[in-house]
Amino acid sequence: MTVTVDVVLFTIRERKLHLLLVKRAVKPFEGRYALPGGFVGEDESLDAAAIRKLREETGVERVYLEQLYTFGDPKRDPRGRVITVAYYALAPTDPSDGTWFPVTDLPPLAFDHRKVADYAHQRLRNKLDWTNVGFELLPAKFTLSELQMVHEAILGEELDKRNFRRKIIQRGIVKPTKEWQETGRKPAQLYRFK
Amino acid sequence: MTVTVDVVLFTIRERKLHLLLVKRAVKPFEGRYALPGGFVGEDESLDAAAIRKLREETGVERVYLEQLYTFGDPKRDPRGRVITVAYYALAPTDPSDGTWFPVTDLPPLAFDHRKVADYAHQRLRNKLDWTNVGFELLPAKFTLSELQMVHEAILGEELDKRNFRRKIIQRGIVKPTKEWQETGRKPAQLYRFK
DNA sequence: ACAAAAGTGTTCCATATACACCCATGT
DNA sequence: ACATGGGTGTATATGGAACACTTTTGT
Numbered sequence: 518m519t520v521t522v523d524v525v526l527f528t529i530r531e532r533k534l535h536l537l538l539v540k541r542a543v544k545p546f547e548g549r550y551a552l553p554g555g556f557v558g559e560d561e562s563l564d565a566a567a568i569r570k571l572r573e574e575t576g577v578e579r580v581y582l583e584q585l586y587t588f589g590d591p592k593r594d595p596r597g598r599v600i601t602v603a604y605y606a607l608a609p610t611d612p613s614d615g616t617w618f619p620v621t622d623l624p625p626l627a628f629d630h631r632k633v634a635d636y637a638h639q640r641l642r643n644k645l646d647w648t649n650v651g652f653e654l655l656p657a658k659f660t661l662s663e664l665q666m667v668h669e670a671i672l673g674e675e676l677d678k679r680n681f682r683r684k685i686i687q688r689g690i691v692k693p694t695k696e697w698q699e700t701g702r703k704p705a706q707l708y709r710f711k
Numbered sequence: 712m713t714v715t716v717d718v719v720l721f722t723i724r725e726r727k728l729h730l731l732l733v734k735r736a737v738k739p740f741e742g743r744y745a746l747p748g749g750f751v752g753e754d755e756s757l758d759a760a761a762i763r764k765l766r767e768e769t770g771v772e773r774v775y776l777e778q779l780y781t782f783g784d785p786k787r788d789p790r791g792r793v794i795t796v797a798y799y800a801l802a803p804t805d806p807s808d809g810t811w812f813p814v815t816d817l818p819p820l821a822f823d824h825r826k827v828a829d830y831a832h833q834r835l836r837n838k839l840d841w842t843n844v845g846f847e848l849l850p851a852k853f854t855l856s857e858l859q860m861v862h863e864a865i866l867g868e869e870l871d872k873r874n875f876r877r878k879i880i881q882r883g884i885v886k887p888t889k890e891w892q893e894t895g896r897k898p899a900q901l902y903r904f905k
Numbered sequence: 906a907c908a909a910a911a912g913t914g915t916t917c918c919a920t921a922t923a924c925a926c927c928c929a930t931g932t
Numbered sequence: 933a934c935a936t937g938g939g940t941g942t943a944t945a946t947g948g949a950a951c952a953c954t955t956t957t958g959t
Contacts, residue, residue, distance in 0.1 A: 677922075677923075677924085679923095679924085680922065680923085684920090684921085687920095699930095700930085701930085701931065702929075702930055702931065703928070703929040703930050703931095704929075704930075
């Protein structure tokens with residue numbers, strides 16, 4: 518019985534939620550896109566394996582990472598019994614190798630990776646209401662419009678600007694800096710996560 | 712690398728949340744209490760393994776069951792690399808072998824099972840707000856006072872009777888039956904989960 | 906009659922929602 | 933001057949929290 522980790526790495530590109538896929542070079546599913554992942558080392562924690570695989574396959578170093586679910590259907594891998602511990606991760610910018618796809622338009626995936634990806638997307642949506650997970654997709658300093666855009670990309674719907682700003686401010690989870698971002702139009706104040 | 716499942720089985724006894732433990736008959740941790748669980752079969756799904764282990768070690772047949780988290784610290788089992796997929800389960804009554812302990816007063820546990828148990832308790836508390844998970848700890852027909860008692864046992868705090876009943880009724884998740892439970896005092900109306 | 910649990914409404918506060926205009930800047 | 937995104941307030945609806953008394957039954 519073997520154990521793997523697979524990671525659903527999200528980022529925002531062009532105001533849309535994307536995830537990273539790698540093209541498989543070997544059988545099974547050779548040539549298909551798959552989630553980055555692979556076998557867990559004999560003396561390696563699951564978290565460490567997920568971090569290592571992200572680094573090896575995508576070059577990404579420091580991201581928010583959280584265990585998602587463990588998929589163990591006996592038939593999920595044609596090579597035999599492979600149980601995978603799925604993670605999801607959030608990358609602030611776009612630093613990586615590999616290929617990004619909008620979550621609304623994924624190619625066919627290897628194994629049960631489509632199910633894993635959908636599960637991760639759902640979890641991300643749910644977490645957004647309760648936590649500060651949105652900040653993980655932004656650089657250290659960001660404008661409130663950027664933060665709103667992240668939320669809209671994850672939820673897939675538009676939000677009211679005034680209500681959004683009030684909620685964020687009243688939660689006390691950001692603090693304004695004294696810097697302003699040149700936007701080409703009216704400058705926007707930069708905020709920092711508290 | 713081997714994979715096990717462990718199950719945190721909850722029930723309510725004497726108005727308190729309890730969980731089931733079994734005494735280990737073999738090394739390591741011989742004589743200590745542990746969560747019911749064991750190795751996953753080569754051709755068995757994770758859910759099936761959890762259900763089987765519950766049946767084998769506790770006699771419990773039909774319970775609510777949900778995957779919790781996968782614990783994979785390389786040092787968590789002194790025998791070598793053992794990754795465990797933890798589940799939690801909810802049993803309506805008290806049908807089983809094994810020994811029940813109030814969650815507030817657990818004995819020392821084998822492996823990292825204390826961490827697993829605490830994690831399960833926390834998850835149960837969180838889920839209570841959002842889902843109908845409380846019904847899984849009751850028989851098919853129950854009084855609203857019984858349902859409130861379940862919620863209080865899980866949350867570890869008392870709730871206001873009127874507010875509780877209004878919230879449950881307005882959510883539309885129960886429907887009254889025409890039966891009444893003899894309580895020794897004023898009879899209580901029985902409800903059913905919708 | 907008394908003890909014990911069942912049952913029932915209203916007020917108040919906090920949070921969510923709906924909604925429109927002015928401002929600062931670059932071209 | 934105009935186009936673009938930044939920034940701001942109020943009114944309403946909804947959900948949660950606090951709070952006390954009457955009813956029915958068994959002893």
